[in-house]
Amino acid sequence: MTAPEGEGYLPHHPVLYHQIIHAIRPQRERKYVDGTLGAGGHAWGILKESSPDGLLLGLDVDPHALALARERLAEFGERARLVLASHTTLEQQLANLGWSLVDGIVLDLGASSMQFDTPDRGFSFLRDGPLDMRFDPTSPLTAADIINTWDERSLADILFKYGEERRSRQIARKICQSRPLHTTFQLAELVEKVVGRSPGSRLHPATRTFQALRIAVNQELAAIEKTIPQAVKALAPGGRLAVISFHSLEDRIVKHMFRSYSQDLRDENHPMAPVLRPALTRLVQRKPILPAEEEVQQNPRARSAKLRVIEKLP
Ligand SMILES: C[S@@+](CC[C@H](N)C(=O)[O-])C[C@H]1O[C@@H](n2cnc3c(N)ncnc32)[C@H](O)[C@@H]1O
Numbered sequence: 001m002t003a004p005e006g007e008g009y010l011p012h013h014p015v016l017y018h019q020i021i022h023a024i025r026p027q028r029e030r031k032y033v034d035g036t037l038g039a040g041g042h043a044w045g046i047l048k049e050s051s052p053d054g055l056l057l058g059l060d061v062d063p064h065a066l067a068l069a070r071e072r073l074a075e076f077g078e079r080a081r082l083v084l085a086s087h088t089t090l091e092q093q094l095a096n097l098g099w100s101l102v103d104g105i106v107l108d109l110g111a112s113s114m115q116f117d118t119p120d121r122g123f124s125f126l127r128d129g130p131l132d133m134r135f136d137p138t139s140p141l142t143a144a145d146i147i148n149t150w151d152e153r154s155l156a157d158i159l160f161k162y163g164e165e166r167r168s169r170q171i172a173r174k175i176c177q178s179r180p181l182h183t184t185f186q187l188a189e190l191v192e193k194v195v196g197r198s199p200g201s202r203l204h205p206a207t208r209t210f211q212a213l214r215i216a217v218n219q220e221l222a223a224i225e226k227t228i229p230q231a232v233k234a235l236a237p238g239g240r241l242a243v244i245s246f247h248s249l250e251d252r253i254v255k256h257m258f259r260s261y262s263q264d265l266r267d268e269n270h271p272m273a274p275v276l277r278p279a280l281t282r283l284v285q286r287k288p289i290l291p292a293e294e295e296v297q298q299n300p301r302a303r304s305a306k307l308r309v310i311e312k313l314p
Pocket residue numbers: 012013014015035036037038039040041042043059060061062065085086087088108109110111112113135136218223
């Protein structure tokens with residue numbers, strides 16, 4: 001297996017790269033989907049390992065990511081079909097290509113290093129920029145819209161629900177007293193004033209608030225719930241779906257959905273009743289696959305990554 005760190009490789013380090021390749025087992029003449037293309041790191045590996053004629057559909061809603069991936073994957077020519085679209089439209093995208101079933105699908109959730117490191121995108125509390133946080137720069141809702149127009153209760157609700165922030169009410173109150181807020185630094189400072197820095201904690205006090213806003217802006221949890229059923233349907237027997245999540249809210253959804261597809265479905269009130277829908281998949285591993293210590297040292301973004309894999313049953 002060839003690692004992607006070769007000459008000319010892009011700044012983004014694909015998280016759990018070898019584990020993804022191992023899970024997907026790319027083979028020639030087969031078809032694959034990378035639903036979160038980013039800089040094309042995982043896609044590169046899948047195309048390389050399925051040479052000379054494996055095909056890959058790559059999706060991303062961020063035109064900057066797509067442009068980078070296009071450059072990175074140019075060496076594979078027509079084998080890489082890259083489309084500016086959400087993975088929530090997977091079924092439609094496959095129909096557009098005339099692909100009925102595919103042999104492997106990857107979702108590497110969340111923001112890429114390039115997105116975090118570009119101040120203008122507004123994803124990071126460590127870089128000053130506009131409160132944006134949209135993966136898709138044409139989508140209507142920005143973080144600034146939420147911060148400056150939502151009522152205090154709705155703000156507190158998303159901070160609690162999507163950030164698991166215990167001080168959600170105080171932060172929401174302070175935001176409403178201080179708005180308008182325009183920049184990531186303004187918001188990060190405000191949160192730090194409310195929450196304070198807990199001694200010994202590795203987390204920046206604004207981590208949870210920024211996570212919550214990003215999830216709300218991009219409706220990330222709803223997107224996963226919408227895409228996984230389409231992915232399961234699109235897999236050929238023996239095909240695999242591999243999902244990398246970066247926080248417990250995402251991982252919980254993936255875990256539950258994977259578990260439910262991997263069990264026979266019965267009427268809950270009548271456990272002895274006939275099976276309504278037999279298991280469609282099997283869990284390739286019961287526990288999530290985590291990055292090795294060495295990977296976390298080289299790429300701190302990998303720290304919270306969890307990979308779960310299911311395989312479509314015949
Ligand atoms: C963590 S990065 C993926 C990195 C990629 N695996 C690589 O190796 O370079 C996640 C990417 O998913 C994209 N994304 C987020 N939500 C999406 C959606 N609903 N549909 C398609 N792409 C999405 C983001 O724009 C970002 O580029």
